[in-house]
Amino acid sequence: MRKLGPCNLIIAILLTITSLAIAMPGCVKVNGGGNGATSLVTEATLAAGVDSQSKPVNASNTFTVTTDTVYLSLKLNNAAANTQVMAKLTYLSGEVASLANSIMFTNTQTGQGTQYMSFAMKAPPGGFPQGNYQVNISANGQDQSSLPFTVQNLSVQKGWPSINTFTATPGTVPAGQTVTLTWDVSNATRVTIQPEIGTVPSSGTRTITPSATSEYILTAINDAGAPTKHLIVNVGAAVSGAPDLIITDAWLEGCMIYYKVKNIGSVDATASTSLLSVDNLFPPLGSTSFVDVMKPGQERSLAFSSYQWIGCGTNAAGGSVSGTGGFSPNIAAASGPGLSSSGNGYVEFTLNHEVKVCANAKDPINEGNTANNCIIKLLGPLMNYNLLPLAHLASWRNSAGDVPDFGSEGNPKGGFIKLGDGGLEMIPEQVPQGWTQGYWGYFYTDQQTHTAQIAAIKVPVKTHFIATVGLSPNAIGSDGVTFKFGMKDLSDTTNFLPGKQMTIPGQFETWDINLSDYAGQKVYFILRVEAGSTGINDFAIWKDARLVQVSD
Secondary structure, eight states: OOOOOOOHHHHHHHHHHHHHHHHEEEEEEOTTTSOOOSSSEEEEEEEEOOOTTSEEEEEESEHHHTTTEEEEEEEEEEEEEEEEEEEEEEEESSSSGGGGEEEEEEEEEEEEEEEEEEEEEEEEETTTOOOEEEEEEETTTTEEEEEEEEEEOOOOSSSOOOEEEEESSSEEEETTTOOEEEEEESOOOOOEETTTTTOOSSEEEEEEEEESSSEEEEEOOOOSOOEEEEEEEEEEEESSSSSSSEEEEEETTOOOOOOOEEEEEEOOOEEEEEEEETBBOOOSSSSSSEOOOOOOTTTEEEEOTTHHHHOTSSOOOOOOOSSTTOOOOOTTTTOOTTTEEEETEEEEEEEEEEEEEEEOOOOOOOOOOOOOOOOOOOOOOOOOOGGGGGGOOOOOEETTTTEEETTTTTTTTTTTEEOTSSOEEEOOOOSSTTTEEEEEOEEEEOOTTOOOEEEEEOOOOOEEEEEEEEEOOOOTTTOOOEEEEEEETTTEEEEEEEOOOSSSOOOOEEEEEEEEETTTTTTEEEEEEEEESSSOOEEEEEEEEEEEEOOO
């Protein structure tokens, strides 16, 4: 064997190392590779939020099942005009086996030069399932990098929600007929049914009329997780040869209840009688309405002409308090028309009533479907309690236990500011995880002592909390704020519902929480904002925050 000289020996070693690097399994060319080439995309990072320049805030590769959005931040380098950057999120494996290797998000943005850009990957309905994920990034169709992350259940004190039942009765129906969904869920802070139905109480029923075979998905959510249950309702051909009367609407006009009745069957409906009940009671006068013969497809507007609405012609509402949208009647020493009060210090809004109108309810005719005859609505003045104009009357606290100063953006203890457009700015105490919150109720002046008082409010049926929230455009440098809505009952037990985190200055979102599960409870309402890890420039804006009853 020929002996190599020193120079030849070095060359041989370098060639050997190069060959090994090429042959070694698992070596992958990443971010554009060799020959001095510069990757179009660098600094790809996953995070809980991004700042105003799209740079990551709270970078992480581990998120929880309660995470609403995972953000991808990246830097584009010396890119030509109209460079297309695509982010694709794939659920690899985990809790939901049927979703393995499913693409959950894909989006493309256009950029040029050197700049940061970000993608907001929102959770699907019910939240991100636990498991392993991967984000793939490409530029102009060329792979740039991939980022794995996991979604975990980090709760140790609270178990998963339990979906006890979710059924459809009947499971198969002809087109145009109704199905009753029934469900019961334990240990959930929020329950949704999709499509279309949305947030529902933890247990209940809902009548639906699917036009085609449909899949309904119930999702039960708490801090620990969000299990789902799927249910298919089969819809066949419509039944022929029978009438079918339904009530399509009911409303209050003056002192009289009107309604619409329609024959959706295929043959004439003979004369029938509609029936009225108010608050589950049949009025002594005017509970029936005659319906003459109706042809297929015909709709009529009729009235319960002998019935007079409760308190019609009297001033049942009394006075009102500014900013409450007609919610609060004159308390008159803690009692008065339309208002009940107890020694426990609460008031009840009772100006609306539950009205049920049923077609074909007396001496019924033979219909193709008798399960779709009724409609239930709330009629009369509905609650629309705007919290924001009354912020100066609310009781305020922060994480230090002090009452924050009114209108003090720069105070390290935080504060609140009533804005000129009717909104409210709240600033948490400027420490990590600091917070500020206010308590609302029924505000009034005691007629004997002439002192300001606050009473709890009995939550009406079919009430929603609706808000529009976000960070002020000048909240540059904030690492995000969590907005929360809560209730404190008469035993001083406080319950906060799942919050909404906002991280981008100037961006606002609308928030709707169904409070049906809390109907009848006597509570004070709480608006709260919580700082992140810094508490800097956390200028949280409530553009709207109100309690609204819905009629349907």
